[in-house]
Amino acid sequence: MPSKIDTVRGRDSLKPRHTAYWHRVRKGCYVGYRKVSATGAGAWLARFRDEEHGKQAVHSLGALDDTLPAARFDAACAAAEKWFAHRGAGASAKTVTVTDACDDYVKHLKATRRPDSADDAMARFKRWIYPDKKLAETDLMKLSSRALSAWRARLAETPVRRPSGATPKEPKPRSLSALNRDMSSLRAALNLARLHGHVATDQAWRVALRPARNADGRRDVYLDAAQRKALIAKAPADLAALLHALAVLPLRPGAVAALTAGAFDVRLGTLTIGKDKAGRDRKIALPEATASFFAEQAKGKQPDDPLVSRADGSAWNKDAWKKPLKQAAADAQLPAGTVAYALRHSAITDLIALHRLDTMTVAQLAGTSLLMIERNYGHLLREHAKTALGHLAL
Known part of the structure; x- marks a missing residue:
C-alpha cells in the first residue's frame, strides 16, 4: 500500500523510522519523506533512477519548513522536478562545485556589463572561497547548511586586512557589515546556480548565509x-x-x-x-x-x-x-x-x-x-x- 505523504494527516500518521517513505511521481522518479521522530519536522527527498545506466541517485530537498505544512508536498514535487530535469538532461555526469558557481557568477556580471561588481566578487572569492578547498570543491548537490555555517563562523573570526603601511598594525576585528559584504557575493553566486538548475533548493544557504541584522549601525561622526x-x-x-x-x-x-x-x-x-x-x-x-x-x-x-x-x-x-x-x-x-x-x-x-x-x-x-x-x-x-x-x- 503506498505511503500517504501528500497530506498533513497522512504524514502525521506515519511511524518514525530512518528509511524514507516514497511517493512515485512517474517511472524512475520519486518524492520521499523521512520521519525520524514523532514531533520533529521531517525531511523531503527526491530519488531518480537512470534506466540507461542502471544507477540510482537520491537528493535532499530539506525540511521545506518555510512553506505551509499543507503545501509542502507540492513544494517538494516542484523542487524534485527541477532536479529530475537536471539529471535527465545528462548533467549528472558533470559535478558543479561551489567554485564553478562562483566562476559562473563572475562571468554573469561581466556579461551584464557590471565589470566593477565582477572584479569585487572575484576578489572576495579569491580571498575567502577558493583557498578554502573543502568548501570550494563541494558539489552543489551535497552542499549543506552545516558546512556553510562553519565557513561563516570562520570568516567572522578572521580579522579584516589593513592596507599596507596602515597604522595601527594590530588586526582589526571583522564587523558585521564587513561580514555581510563578504557573504553577499557567495549568496548571489549560489542563487544564480539555483536559477540555472544546478541545485534544486536554496535550503543549504537560506539561513546559513542570511545577512546579520542591524549590521550598519549609526554613523556617529557629525560635522556641522x-x-x-x-x-x-x-x-x-x-x-x-x-x-x-x-x-x-x-x-x-x-x-x-x-x-x-x-x-x-x-x-x-x-x-x-x-x-x-x-x-x-x-x-x-x-x-x-x-x-x-x-x-x-x-x-x-x-x-x-x-x-x-x-x-x-x-x-x-x-x-x-x-x-x-x-x-x-x-x-x-x-x-x-x-x-x-x-x-x-x-x-x-x-x-x-x-x-x-x-x-x-x-x-x-x-x-x-x-x-x-x-x-x-x-x-x-x-x-x-x-x-x-x-x-x-x-
Missing part, C-alpha cells in the same frame, strides 16, 4: 556647517570639489564619484544619479546654487567624462580620496574618524533635524529605504516628538 566648510577649505582644489558635492547632496561618495558630465542637465538643473547602491536611476531637482556648482564642474567636459574629477581628469575612488581627506580633516582639527561618508551622514542629519524634511523624501533623495533612515536617524525624530509634546504642555 562650519566644520564642513573648514574641511573643504583645507582640502586640495580637486578634492574640495568632491567634498562640496557631498556636503550639498545626501549621496553616497561612490555615487558622486561615478557621476558623469552627461548626468547633469544644465537647462533643467537636474542631476541623474546612476551608479549607486540604490540600484536604479533617479533624478534630483537642484536648487540654484547647487546647480551653478555642478554647471561649473561640467564646463568643457564630454558627456562621459567624470562630472567631479581629479586634477588629472580621472574619476575619484576611495583609494584616491582617503589619504588627502584624512590630512585635510587633521588640518581642520576635525573629530577622529572623519571620512567621506560623514558628509552624507551630516547632510541627512541636517535635512531631518534642522530643515524638518519628511523621512520619505529624505530616503528618496539619499537613495535608501525608509526603514534604513528611521533605523539610523530615528533618534532625531524622537527629539522632534519631544519638542512637539512640549508645545502641548499646559
Whole structure:
C-alpha cells in the first residue's frame, strides 16, 4: 500500500523510522519523506533512477519548513522536478562545485556589463572561497547548511586586512557589515546556480548565509556647517570639489564619484544619479546654487567624462580620496574618524533635524529605504516628538 505523504494527516500518521517513505511521481522518479521522530519536522527527498545506466541517485530537498505544512508536498514535487530535469538532461555526469558557481557568477556580471561588481566578487572569492578547498570543491548537490555555517563562523573570526603601511598594525576585528559584504557575493553566486538548475533548493544557504541584522549601525561622526566648510577649505582644489558635492547632496561618495558630465542637465538643473547602491536611476531637482556648482564642474567636459574629477581628469575612488581627506580633516582639527561618508551622514542629519524634511523624501533623495533612515536617524525624530509634546504642555 503506498505511503500517504501528500497530506498533513497522512504524514502525521506515519511511524518514525530512518528509511524514507516514497511517493512515485512517474517511472524512475520519486518524492520521499523521512520521519525520524514523532514531533520533529521531517525531511523531503527526491530519488531518480537512470534506466540507461542502471544507477540510482537520491537528493535532499530539506525540511521545506518555510512553506505551509499543507503545501509542502507540492513544494517538494516542484523542487524534485527541477532536479529530475537536471539529471535527465545528462548533467549528472558533470559535478558543479561551489567554485564553478562562483566562476559562473563572475562571468554573469561581466556579461551584464557590471565589470566593477565582477572584479569585487572575484576578489572576495579569491580571498575567502577558493583557498578554502573543502568548501570550494563541494558539489552543489551535497552542499549543506552545516558546512556553510562553519565557513561563516570562520570568516567572522578572521580579522579584516589593513592596507599596507596602515597604522595601527594590530588586526582589526571583522564587523558585521564587513561580514555581510563578504557573504553577499557567495549568496548571489549560489542563487544564480539555483536559477540555472544546478541545485534544486536554496535550503543549504537560506539561513546559513542570511545577512546579520542591524549590521550598519549609526554613523556617529557629525560635522556641522562650519566644520564642513573648514574641511573643504583645507582640502586640495580637486578634492574640495568632491567634498562640496557631498556636503550639498545626501549621496553616497561612490555615487558622486561615478557621476558623469552627461548626468547633469544644465537647462533643467537636474542631476541623474546612476551608479549607486540604490540600484536604479533617479533624478534630483537642484536648487540654484547647487546647480551653478555642478554647471561649473561640467564646463568643457564630454558627456562621459567624470562630472567631479581629479586634477588629472580621472574619476575619484576611495583609494584616491582617503589619504588627502584624512590630512585635510587633521588640518581642520576635525573629530577622529572623519571620512567621506560623514558628509552624507551630516547632510541627512541636517535635512531631518534642522530643515524638518519628511523621512520619505529624505530616503528618496539619499537613495535608501525608509526603514534604513528611521533605523539610523530615528533618534532625531524622537527629539522632534519631544519638542512637539512640549508645545502641548499646559
